[in-house]
Amino acid sequence: MSEHFQLIKKDAETGARRGRLKTLHGAIETPIFMPVGTQATVKGLTPRQIKEDVGAQIILGNTYHLNLRPGSELIRDAGGLHKFMSWDGPILTDSGGFQAFSLAKLSKLTEEGVAFQSHLDGSKVFLGPREVMTIQANLGSDIAMVIDECPPYPCKKDDCVKAVERTTRWAKACKEIATDNGFLGSGHHVFAIAQGSEFEDLRRRSAEELAELDFPGYAIGGVSVGEPEPEMLKQVRATAPFLPEDKPRYTMGLGTPPQMLKMIAAGVDMFDCVLPSRVARNGAFFTPDGMKNIRNSRFATDLKPLVVGMENYTCRNFTRAYLRHLTMAKEMLSCTLLTLHNLHFYLNLMEQARARIEAGDFSRWSASWIERYEAGEKGEG
């Protein structure tokens, strides 16, 4: 049993869990969604808007980006990422390893880590267990992620075995470093990342090997890398049962609202995704009847809020007609107000899910929520 994560309630019909994760910057009620603040900012929003309007409990920062610009030493000297960006709630940071592959030039993986060239200026950078743990300590992350090897989808089983084995070795090294430098002892958390691609035996092996290392929390990695949704759910279900029940579980980079509800039912507690903020910058907004786009001409004279009765700054103060005007006029405020709405929508969905798990009718509520959402999406034609 771990004292930093409390399982408040387990759903009787699904794997859904209602939990509370303590961090150095306060407790997080799970299931929870974490807005993404890649470059020390959740795009377009002030920290006050993120806290008061979106209702975020925890945000995510990206080690890959922050390490390249402005550099983790500057952030350390400025008092850590919380003080640097003026966000006093919990922060989770990824290790940067995954983005070193997906964004950088000429990346090369060895047993020591990932060598690559910065996408900004071509300078040579290396990220191994010591580097990612040092950078995340400089940032002062409440939850640091280990560096892992995420195999592509699909991949050969032989390659996947090697990725699983290396992922365990790296996790062990990261935990040792975070123990030795006092990061873990001072109350920061480190989460390991289980891999295994589509191979159920490797999923189980990875989860069990990492579980033995007794991390404060676990991510289910290698999902949302191009596989179809049923495959993604299959992989999560092949992993979750072999992770310690008394530790939080996190799927990285997920997802749509229905996907998050399905993941919650599979026993996942934490989510992050750029989707709600990225689509906002293109005029899209979330509703209980699916995602819509404010550019649609039928909104030109629509004096209703984005979602009737929704309690966020955007819906309380602005009409669809106004938001469409801002979007068509390419006004920055459009991004801000739609991002605010979308992130609040995600946080509000998590709040509803938590209440339904507590009330004991999560399964029924979730099914009908998804049904209405997907019917609305289809209705758009």
Add this chain to the structure above:
Amino acid sequence: MSEHFQLIKKDAETGARRGRLKTLHGAIETPIFMPVGTQATVKGLTPRQIKEDVGAQIILGNTYHLNLRPGSELIRDAGGLHKFMSWDGPILTDSGGFQAFSLAKLSKLTEEGVAFQSHLDGSKVFLGPREVMTIQANLGSDIAMVIDECPPYPCKKDDCVKAVERTTRWAKACKEIATDNGFLGSGHHVFAIAQGSEFEDLRRRSAEELAELDFPGYAIGGVSVGEPEPEMLKQVRATAPFLPEDKPRYTMGLGTPPQMLKMIAAGVDMFDCVLPSRVARNGAFFTPDGMKNIRNSRFATDLKPLVVGMENYTCRNFTRAYLRHLTMAKEMLSCTLLTLHNLHFYLNLMEQARARIEAGDFSRWSASWIERYEAGEKGEG
């Protein structure tokens, strides 16, 4: 004497005035700066930020833009511009005539008004006295501006005489329309605009002809159209004395902080300018030691706020190092936070000016403020 404008104090040494202008959406303490909200938004800021963080008392909307997109009828149907953009303070709108010349394609001026093609879709639009007063009534402006003819700088005296005469005829027509349709009677204000270019006798003639028409307020037009600053001040000083003392005075589209202080000394009460928000989008910020640019590498590790001790959201919460990082990373939040700071700087300068006029030492304070600001600008090299 007019009941809607109260002259609280006149400076003994300069033409500076401390006043209070009542509108349907509350009173404005003058001298005052009005942030520009061209397309029904002060770029990058929410109405809450404009009110609480910037401290704006009144904002400006642009009739030319709003008439083309989204159209004044839509805004009227949405309950007026205040409700449409969720700003419940006073709003001043220009007539659109000036921008019909400067922004539109193929604009043509006749005695009836300005015919032009929209810069958005090429559609043909006409703005005369009836049109500009109807549009501004649709918007529900607290202060509507008449349509005027602004001669270029420099211009021939003959042409300027014609512009002054037409400006008076149009002002008369606008006042009649605003009287007949109940706009003035219901407590909205209409301001006339004095012209005359560089000709002191025409400046006086224009001011006196318009003063006779007894408008609720007056703008000094045709300044900031390319003339050097001493010429601009000369024109303001050639106009102000011939405008009614008990009515507010407004110079449109001005200016830098020192220019505003000089205009206040010349008897001007109201200002608007895109400068503080426009330069913010390029990384520039205002300080008592002049305008600086956050992109400068000396700010890379600077952990001080933009202006030490300044009480705005940006300065209370963020360092120069952080704001430089946001700017270099092309993050939207940079625009928001710098715009917020710059507009607050302008509003704070007006607050200081009001206090100094009340305290009786405006002239000395203003001279030393300008001296420090200009020394700082020169120091930048």
